[in-house]
Amino acid sequence: MNIGRRIYCCLLLLLACSCSIYAQDVVLRGHITNRTSDSVRITYNTDRLAYYPKEFYAPLDRNGNFSVSFPVPADVYTMVELRHGNHLAELMLTNGDSLKVIADARRFDSSISYTGSGSDIQNFVAQHTLERGRVNQYTMRIRNHIAETPEDYLKGLENEKKEELAFTTRHGDKLPARFRRIWDASFTYYNYFFIEQYPQMHEMQRIRRYTDTIPEANYAVLKGLPDAFDDEYLQVPPYLLYLSGLFETRLRGAGYAVPVTDSANARKLLDSVDKLAYKLLPTGSGEYFIAQSLYARARVQYIERSRAVFAAFRKRWPASQYLPALQKEMDMAERLQAGQPAPDMNVTMADGKQVRLSDLKGKVVYISFWTTWCKQCVGELRMMERKVKDMFANKPVEFVTVSIDEDTATAKLLQQQMGLTGNFTYTTGGWYAPAAQSYGVRALPAYFLVDRNGNFAVTQPPSPQRSTELLVAISKLY
Template sequence: MKKFIFLLAVSVMAACSQAPENEVRITGVIENPTAADVEVFYYKDFVTNQTEKVETGLDAGNAFESLLPLTEGRFVYVSQPRRNIMLYLMPGADISISFNAEDPDQLPAIEGKKALESRFLVSYNMEVERKYNRSIILNQVGSTSAEDFRQMMEDAYAEKLAFLEGHDDYRKLDKDFVNIMKTNFLYEKYGLLLDYPMAFAYFNPEAGDPELPEDFFEFLESDDLFDDEYLMSRPYFSFVNAYLNRHAEQNTDPESELSYYERQYEFAREIFTGKTREALLAQNLVYLLNFGTTEAGEKYYADFSALVQTPEYRELIDAEYQTIKALASGQPAPAITLTDIDGNEVSLSDFAGKVVYLDFWASWCGPCMREVPFAKELKKRMEGEEDLVFFYVSVDTDETAWRNKVAEMEIKGVHVNVPGFSHEVPSSYNLKGVPTFYLIGRDGKIFDNRPPRPSNPLVDEVLKAALEQELV
């Protein structure tokens, strides 16, 4: 009876309005919710993994309604902590969903307009994907010979295809959806085969490289291995990245002075064509702009701009370039006003006339924790420099974990916390990962947008240069 009322409530909600053709409408009721809101999103691209998302609060009955702009078929995720449900929706879809956020074994109930593909997908993920997801497969590599592993991949591929083509509603499924699922199946297989030698060596460090049949990588010789039509498939995009990595490892000159991402860019330019090449160039240029030298970023941005014609990639890179330029040395540091660890409001502007060593970090971040002892030594060396401020911005979503780590590690400085990377403060600093450092000069402008970490021997020199800067 309870289940009947639960589904009836969802059906009534779905009947109240219709989704426009350039949007999707998702209504739902969540049993045992693990948060007060639900996030609905999809990935707009695989180059930067930017998402289109909406967060909606649950009402008193744990129901929600979300409208998400959508102009083409996409994998859409309905997410709560501990439960992430993947759907496939097309423009104009108007569906209702019910699920138990604490029970991953319960199949979500999905009804409504253009819901058929999503019903298939949750069933597929429950019955097939669970057996063959990447982490499960890779954990078996260490005890599996190359020939047996190849057969395992063929069997998994055949089972996935059989589940799709043998489904009662197979002929009713959207053709684009069927094509992308088949593409996913194929490149999941190819990607795992490509990763086999490295994974085997990882699990068997003393055994060295595995013995491979001569034709183990024969599939790499296929004439249609790369196809721009497959770029909507994440497994395809992951595979071409793995292929690029393999090519770079086999062909990099040991004497090369190019950085990792410079080499990746150059090899992608050389061995790929079409939109697949443009996507890989864009991806590696994003890394170069964010983590490479300014000179390398400018060089490859100019090359990309002259070479790439696809508007979506040009727009993406142009936006990234402008963001990086806005955070270059000499630009005003984005404002920060937050509540510190003691409950007091603190702003970056409070330290006008001083030098601020800004550290974005998280309690769960191993590299961040490895910098802490070096930071303590740095503070000892800088003792007496009253105009030097160590300002820590944690991106922990668990505030207790943040507070505990500050106390446990005895991290001295100004401490504030924001819940994740999407908060406006890390977003304003274009935060891509942690740890990330900025050095703010006495004038409130960025002195160095990639200063040395505390573990870098050059850090003292850079901090002292900022302290010696005279205000104009």
């Protein structure tokens, strides 16, 4: 995954905490007046490598009271979202917190307040929401500077951070020193991460389209980017983002090839990145770095490289907390290799007939996973309709689109509005839908090409956007 696209995936992890070992529960009680829903929902993520949010619900009684307890990682601060209807509050919780929250749904942000163990931190975060917005709004303010010159961009980021630190100075006198250090570090590492993103994002902003061709001048922002490594900040999500892109960005600025495909030059870049990580990073940061890199690339690079990286990781960190997730990802990478059987699933054919994917043996099958909220999915399905399908009329080729929308009716309606033809599968459950799980789908759109024997034809098939390559790939199989 190249840097320009990684930003969109990485930002899904901004609520991630940094430890998987649980201590005692957090207790959260509350009273909401003028309620707009019958419950509150608690969500947070405890997986550094992926976004699998944990959810807890608490009903409100007729007086608007609720109570809920849930486990959080030990000895770190975890960002938690409390939702009531359309209202959202951020909390930074640690094990042992016991809180009571009071809020009026008619003026939610300005009315919310906390008492109990940990309340100083939560009232500080609530005040931040009121004055500065939610934490991720900082990234939006940074993006407003992306069109500026490298010099002005760096000045803009520094001014944004100064305003955040000034807020902490005004309101943080009651905060624990460790929390204040972690909180302020978030904005420092957000800046570092977006400095890494600047070369490509600035060019894309300038030409108004995606590109990997980046002028050398754009990399001037990297000159002052420090090696600010500290395992204490593994609980700070922006620190993880900073780690994930640092070495690759620097090497690209030095002229290394962009790893769009699994070419020899791309492998040279990735091997160099890993060597720098092993050499320069402290133990915990290095463990995370290699783990997240392998997790992101296990399925999209030659399986031989993934096997080698995984073996080296297990040798270096035999008791790593990331090993279960990495083993699962490696198992999936092996299952999705060319020549392996494609998992079976139900398919509704264009004539309404219900069949199994295995019933289509003897034909080439191109499978597309999508949802209505994925704009790229919708755009590429339209592209497939215009540029690909007609080329295989009366050929032993089938196109199967798999919607993982929770709302099947909306998916069917959009399909009709776009005039999509072919065979469709509707399976609710989102990422947890059985078909999505069996194919290891964790990003959309996702494509799979199955040969006439029912096996995966290639490990990474072209998308409809690469229509010429897709036409050639399919034509080779029948």
